[in-house]
Amino acid sequence: MPAEPEPPRAASPGVSPEGRPSLQPGGASRAPAGWRLQPTGVLLFLFIPLVLYLFVRHPEPVAASLGAGIVLMAGHRFLARPYMARAIPHKCLWCNRLLVPAPVPALDAANSTLDLVIDGELTAARCCAAHQAPAARFFRFLSMARLPLRLGIFAPLLLLLAALAAAAAGHPQALPAATALFQLLVGLTVSAAAWGTLLVRSPAEQVPLPVPFPAHNFFLLGVRSLLWIFRLVGAWWIYRGLSFFFG
């Protein structure tokens, strides 16, 4: 395949990035960045279903499933956060498409950015011009509903971890109900996040939007795919949870 000449990145002295996403000086990583970013994002996303499998299906021995799940969950951020830093200048936050390298987009009406506050730091996430509005709507809803959404994830997670620890210590009685409750409540919460975003308006002007959850998870597959996973898995988990208690 013939290598396409890349647009000269430093050739526009008039274009100032001004805190916009920028590439490393020298651009040493620009050629591999494109094709590596997508499979790496998928691979890093797969940590999440793997951890959920270990917690929800908890194959024997339960202690090993619990331990491996906690190690993977804790270790994920150390891989996913550097990935997020690499992905922000290259991918659309919403649809995950690879974008033309900066600073060309500064002159290109087809590209836009969304100002997010990630760990207290203002970050301009890139997106297609058409995808700025749905992304803004999602992060607006996320920050409006952050308390119930956090509660809906972390309370059932803590309960399930406690039940797994008890099962590992020889008291498995509460584990089936804790697992079903986890699936039901997390299913309801991610469904609320994914469908609720359709109910809010996009902010009228660009105001920095806080990200109340670990931000790196939104950059692995893009928000649009993540929300469809939430809708499908959410519905399945609500069904599983309800059939345990009422089936």
Ligand SMILES: [Zn+2]
């Ligand atoms: Zn897009």
